[in-house]
Amino acid sequence: MVGAVTDIIPAFDSxxxxxxxxxxxxxxxxxxxxxxxWVRTTAAACxxxxxxxxxxxxxxxxxxxxxxxxxxxFVAGQMGVTAEEVIRIHSQATYVVAAVGFLPGxxxxxxxxxxxxxxxxxxxxxxxxxxxxxxxxxxxxxxxxASPGGWHILGATAMELFNPVGPAACCLRxxxxxxxxxxxx
Amino acid sequence: MTLIVEKSxxxxxxxxxxxxxxxxxxxxxxxxPEGGAVDRLSARVANLLVGNIEGAAVLECAxxxxxxxxxxxxxxxxxxxxxxxxxxxxxxVIEAGGQLDLTRIxxxxxxxxxxAGGVDVPLVFGSRATxxxxxxxxxxxxxxxxxxxxxxxxxxxKPTIKHDSPVAAIGAWYDTQVPxxxxxxxxxxxxxxxxLQQSYRMSSRLDRMGVRxxxxxxxxxxxxxxxxxxxxxxxxxxxxxxxxIVLLADAQTLGGYPQLGHVIQADRHRIAQLRPGSEVRFQxxxxxxxxxxxxxxxxxxxxxxxxLQLKGGTRGG
Numbered sequence: 001m002v003g004a005v006t007d008i009i010p011a012f013d014s015x016x017x018x019x020x021x022x023x024x025x026x027x028x029x030x031x032x033x034x035x036x037x038w039v040r041t042t043a044a045a046c047x048x049x050x051x052x053x054x055x056x057x058x059x060x061x062x063x064x065x066x067x068x069x070x071x072x073x074f075v076a077g078q079m080g081v082t083a084e085e086v087i088r089i090h091s092q093a094t095y096v097v098a099a100v101g102f103l104p105g106x107x108x109x110x111x112x113x114x115x116x117x118x119x120x121x122x123x124x125x126x127x128x129x130x131x132x133x134x135x136x137x138x139x140x141x142x143x144x145x146a147s148p149g150g151w152h153i154l155g156a157t158a159m160e161l162f163n164p165v166g167p168a169a170c171c172l173r174x175x176x177x178x179x180x181x182x183x184x185x
Numbered sequence: 186m187t188l189i190v191e192k193s194x195x196x197x198x199x200x201x202x203x204x205x206x207x208x209x210x211x212x213x214x215x216x217x218p219e220g221g222a223v224d225r226l227s228a229r230v231a232n233l234l235v236g237n238i239e240g241a242a243v244l245e246c247a248x249x250x251x252x253x254x255x256x257x258x259x260x261x262x263x264x265x266x267x268x269x270x271x272x273x274x275x276x277x278v279i280e281a282g283g284q285l286d287l288t289r290i291x292x293x294x295x296x297x298x299x300x301a302g303g304v305d306v307p308l309v310f311g312s313r314a315t316x317x318x319x320x321x322x323x324x325x326x327x328x329x330x331x332x333x334x335x336x337x338x339x340x341x342x343k344p345t346i347k348h349d350s351p352v353a354a355i356g357a358w359y360d361t362q363v364p365x366x367x368x369x370x371x372x373x374x375x376x377x378x379x380x381l382q383q384s385y386r387m388s389s390r391l392d393r394m395g396v397r398x399x400x401x402x403x404x405x406x407x408x409x410x411x412x413x414x415x416x417x418x419x420x421x422x423x424x425x426x427x428x429x430i431v432l433l434a435d436a437q438t439l440g441g442y443p444q445l446g447h448v449i450q451a452d453r454h455r456i457a458q459l460r461p462g463s464e465v466r467f468q469x470x471x472x473x474x475x476x477x478x479x480x481x482x483x484x485x486x487x488x489x490x491x492x493l494q495l496k497g498g499t500r501g502g
Binding site (some may be wrong): 164 | 206210214216218309310319326412413414415438439450472476479480
């Protein structure tokens with residue numbers, strides 16, 4: 001029944017296993033149970049520290065503030081610190097990709113320092129530019145394409161995360177470690 | 186050989202069976218929506234009728250279809266929502282220089298036009314489907330515009346099929362008297378309202394991502410912006426205003442709203458074709474029953490496929 005599995009999607013505290021019932025024999029009840037057993041067994045074997053070779057460290061160059069980061073001053077005001085301090089806090093942390101989705105290549109990064117965790121904008125922007133580096137609630141992330149969005153934009157990166165027509169872009173995978181490096185893009 | 190777009194219609198897009206299996210760990214990018222035809226069953230049948238593979242690229246026409254000119258003669262077939270003035274669910278030929286007017290879509294939401302050879306646009310992530318929201322696939326990642334020229338693939342090397350239209354079988358697949366079957370979602374039990382007992386109307390707020398339902402607001406104990414979880418075509422979400430959203434083909438891959446349930450795969454083509462304003466009722470079934478219904482539909486499609494191939498073989502030429 002493992003051959004019936006069509007996708008495996010880890011996201012935060014869950015793993016979704018998609019399967020094609022047509023690739024199972026019609027006596028589906030027993031095969032569904034054996035699929036569930038396979039999922040449980042595999043999940044149990046994954047407990048504890050995973051294989052470290054699979055964890056990649058990715059550095060993302062960011063130009064903070066100005067036109068690239070229209071919300072930097074607002075966030076600094078909310079926190080009662082300078083814009084430089086916001087940049088320092090955001091770029092000193094190491095983040096972990098907890099999920100990829102919502103948009104193709106959009107990585108939800110966990111590990112945002114508590115002081116930077118702010119409520120999302122009350123009115124989402126109709127267009128957040130591609131490459132924007134933003135914070136929203138407990139997460140930070142990079143918009144791989146232009147999209148409506150309610151997160152606070154701190155800066156922008158030239159790193160290509162999604163390019164449907166060009167060569168394969170860099171992509172972030174669940175478990176990757178990410179750091180933001182302040183500088184000119 | 187090209188199709189020339191004279192009028193674009195409301196939202197006409199190139200679609201196929203989409204990009205399954207590219208949301209998670211096996212994808213280069215991750216988080217790719219499945220996309221493709223909102224009513225996959227109609228797209229598959231239309232292709233079968235003209236001798237294409239079932240996953241060939243077709244035109245999906247929403248509510249008001251396009252007007253097209255053919256630069257040379259091709260076999261075509263229409264399925265899904267009916268255009269009353271044209272043959273339904275049977276192949277017919279448009280001659281060179283001829284026009285096909287799909288403006289008047291009389292029932293349902295999506296009409297599918299298959300042309301022998303399929304629409305030949307480049308594959309993006311393994312599919313020709315247009316993702317309008319993200320702007321890729323199909324023709325430059327957007328709906329058709331007047332003046333567009335759509336390249337067509339070579340006509341499949343099959344005999345011309347003269348067959349009886351499978352229209353009766355298709356009618357049964359879209360029976361509006363049967364409720365839309367769902368399996369339970371993670372938050373369905375946390376709702377104070379028994380949402381399954383209510384009837385809803387399809388609202389006019391619909392697109393390829395999803396449709397909002399109008400009805401008495403559903404009260405749910407689950408937070409309106411909880412941790413994001415995987416959502417799929419068919420997932421029924423409940424935003425803060427209590428009006429459920431049924432996600433369709435272009436659904437994003439993660440969502441934070443409570444999840445009431447999921448429309449079963451065997452009924453997705455049915456909800457996709459319900460017009461704004463029409464009533465919709467739901468019925469919960471077990472996962473086993475959902476599997477049984479999908480196997481049943483697959484057998485019926487196989488029967489239709491075999492029938493077409495037999496007739497193609499015996500009466501071809």
